[in-house]
Amino acid sequence: MDAHHLPPLASNRDEVRRLSQRLYDHAMQHQDQGVLVAAQTYLGLAHYSDGRFDLAEQALTDAIERYDPVAHAHHAAEFGFDTRVWATTGRALVRWFTGHDEAARADATNAVRWAREMSHIPSLSMALLYQSLGHQARGDKARALVSTGELLGITARYGLPAFTGYAAIIRCWASGSVDEIAGATARCRRCGAWAAATARATTAPSPPRRWPPASAGTRPSNASTTACA
Incomplete structure (x- = not known):
């Protein structure tokens, strides 16, 4: 099975x-470390x-630790995103939701740095988006304005509409521009419910709370854990 055939994560989680899992089984059968890194990244995300943060931490950490910057440098071109960057950005949000904020910040910073070093625009865009989501989760509007400003500059230059929509919505939250969220949502077809939650959060007195790991596959009902890949 070719990982290129994996559907978008946000709307096709099952x-x-x-x-x-099939990709993971294939990698284990053939002892293919590169495919295993990709499989663990997808599984972790x-x-x-799903809100299974303990399993997400395990899978994403395994992907990060197995990643070889030389042997797996082709992942960015082959899968659309560098797997270490994507796994690390995902783990950053997992760690924030589970109360490990310093580790979450370190992951987000490392992911952006690695993506810059690679000069791979989709990977950098993903890293900046997830970093911006972290800033929003902490209620850090100043940093969210910085990261979304850079991301919107990239999307304007290279034409990445999904990233544009998400970044614009977070920026509306950071600037308090509730009325502009509807326009930003129109640029991102998957952002509707999350955008509505962001609009409510814009006028909320405090940042969102963390949630404990979900059990039996349940997902926190008000957790904004949408990926736009």
Whole structure:
């Protein structure tokens, strides 16, 4: 199975989980470390989206530790995003939700740095988006304005509409521009429910709370853990 055929994560979590497991089984059978890194990245992100933070931490950490910057440098071109960057950005949010804020900040910073070093625009965009989500989760509007400003500059230059929508919505939250969120949502077809939650959060007195790891596959009902890949 070619990882290129994995569907978008945000709206196809069950299918991504199933195909990622097949990819993992294939990698284990053939002892292919590169494919295993990709499979663990996808599995970890699927677990994160489901609120299974303990499983997400395990899978994403395994992907990061197995990643070889030389042997797996082709991942960015082959999978669309560098797997270490994507796994690390995902783990940053997992760690914030589970109360490990310093580790979460370090992951987010490292992911952005690695993406810059690679000069791979989609990976850098993903890293900046997830970093911005972390800033929003902490209620850090100043840093969110900085990271979304850079991301919007990149999307304007290279044309990345999904990233544009998400970044614009977070920026509206950071600037308090509730009325502009509807326009930003129109640029991101998957952002509707999350955008509505962001609009409510814009006028809320405090940042969102953390949630404990979900059990039996349940997902925190008000957790904004949407990935836009």
